Amino acid sequence: ELKVEQNPLFLSMQEGKNYTIYCNYSTTSDRLYWYRQDPGKSLESLFVLLSNGAVKQEGRLMASLDTKARLSTLHITAAVHDLSATYFCAAQMTGANNLFFGTGTRLTVIP
Amino acid sequence: DSGVTQTPKHLITATGQRVTLRCSPRSGDLSVYWYQQSLDQGLQFLIQYYNGEERAKGNILERFSAQQFPDLHSELNLSSLELGDSALYFCASSPRRYPGQGPKNEQFFGPGTRLTVL
Secondary structure, three states: OOOEEEEOOEEEEEOOOOEEEEEEEOOOEEEEEEEEEOOOOOEEEEEEEOOOOOEEEEOOEEEEEEOOOOEEEEEEOOOOHHHOEEEEEEEEEOOOOOEEEOOOEEEEEEO | OOOOEEEOOEEEEOOOOOEEEEEEOOOOOOEEEEEEEEOOOEEEEEEEEEOOEEEEEOOOOOOEEEEEOOOOOEEEEEOOOOHHHOEEEEEEEEOOOOHHHOOOOOOEEOOOEEEEEO
């Protein structure tokens, strides 16, 4: 089974600051996903990372993947309140379809 | 809106009962996945169906079962419910069966069904 670890679990940031969420996974993975979840809501797809060195950016969020280190990062630049949510990474084993999720990082951006 | 629909939104029932959760995938998607989100276990994969056939099983209890119908909608049946079954149940869909069958084959999640067992 693929183990996915995320840290930190909780993150409180001031508006305008930068921070990084880390996602480690235990075995070879085909692809890595980042999702956002607002309280009581569904999972919204943010990024799909398909290969080593992949980097994707959308607004103030940037995700990267290092398959050799089995590490993905989600970098937040100049945080704003609207980014407050729980962020999950999920990995997919080679040849499989189901996702293994990390524990999630609950991000709170304070003024 | 992902295009995946789930009903009902909320379900409150008693221990020992049986419930059915329903999911309609995005138009054209052949794969349906069921996930459970609880405080104890986090987000866990339960089961996957592809074009009517079971394709993968995760941490699904024997009391739970699922099926996918010819019109591709899926149902998750939960029986002999226990307090610990209270959770948010998500359905997701994707176009294809294998990751290699397309550039992404990412999964799109429905709004979820919140199950409360009293």
